Amino acid sequence: MPCLYNFTEKRMSFLTPKLLTRGDNMLQLPKTIPSEGYIVDTNGKACKEIHQGDKVHIMRNSQVEHLQEYMKVNKNYTFCKIFCKASDILAQLHLTPSEYQIIFAMLSHIGFEEYSGYLISIKCNTFNGYLNEEELRQMVDMPKKTFSRAIKELEKKEIIILEKNRQGKGNAILVNPFIFMKTNEITRLQYEKFKNSKFNFWNK
Numbered sequence: 001m002p003c004l005y006n007f008t009e010k011r012m013s014f015l016t017p018k019l020l021t022r023g024d025n026m027l028q029l030p031k032t033i034p035s036e037g038y039i040v041d042t043n044g045k046a047c048k049e050i051h052q053g054d055k056v057h058i059m060r061n062s063q064v065e066h067l068q069e070y071m072k073v074n075k076n077y078t079f080c081k082i083f084c085k086a087s088d089i090l091a092q093l094h095l096t097p098s099e100y101q102i103i104f105a106m107l108s109h110i111g112f113e114e115y116s117g118y119l120i121s122i123k124c125n126t127f128n129g130y131l132n133e134e135e136l137r138q139m140v141d142m143p144k145k146t147f148s149r150a151i152k153e154l155e156k157k158e159i160i161i162l163e164k165n166r167q168g169k170g171n172a173i174l175v176n177p178f179i180f181m182k183t184n185e186i187t188r189l190q191y192e193k194f195k196n197s198k199f200n201f202w203n204k
Contacts, residue, residue, distance in 0.1 A: 078182070080107045086179040086199050093157050098142060098150040103159070105140045110175055112182040117190045119173040132170030133162070158197040178202075 036054075038046040050056060059067075073079075095103070109131050111120040119131035137147040154160045159179060162171040177186040178199035194200060 078108070080110055081181050083179060083199075083201065085201050086176075089199060090159075090179070095157075096150065096153070098146055099154055101140050101142070102136065102147070102150055102154065105136060106160075106173070106175060107180060109136075110180060110182050113185075114187075116183075116185070116187045117174050117177050117181070119175065129169075130172040132172060134170055136173065158194070158199060161193055 036052050037050045039048040039050060039056075040046050106119055109119045109121070111118045111127075115127060115130075119136065121128040121131050121135070133147075133151060137144065140147070142150070151160075151162070155162055159176055161174045161176075163174060164171065174190065174193065175181075176194045176197055176199055177190050178194060178197060178201060195202075
């Protein structure tokens, strides 16, 4: 039977403090925390006391049933979004295995907010610099010629853009936000760089 919340009745009863002796020490039992209200069922029977500072979340029967059938993924792990229309286009580009390998390696390093779309390095949950081409190549453990050829193809196919690294170490890599992104927002600079790409569904 569902429980309802009734805050109209406040029972502010206290237990009289008692003293216990243990050798030479005097121990005093703490007062019980006064209840501010009760969770009651449809018949008015109290199910649980509510105290000051307690957090109460009201759920409908349909919500309870939903939670019994589904579970949420672990929010401690980050994830990356891919647009369905973009995946259809990617499937038609006949990407090589090397290009796919680089793409999958990039996904876990796509930044957000002020680093939106850039491949970044994270250390201790904080920004640790922009990821450059050589660092990405080492991650995928790919020969330099193969990697260089694949990177040029990804740029030609409008999946990434290479630009001078702000930290002066090789080229920074910016990913097309109309394919992959971490959040629901992108910077206007990022939009301007990719707005004319074939992946921009906003143009249609």
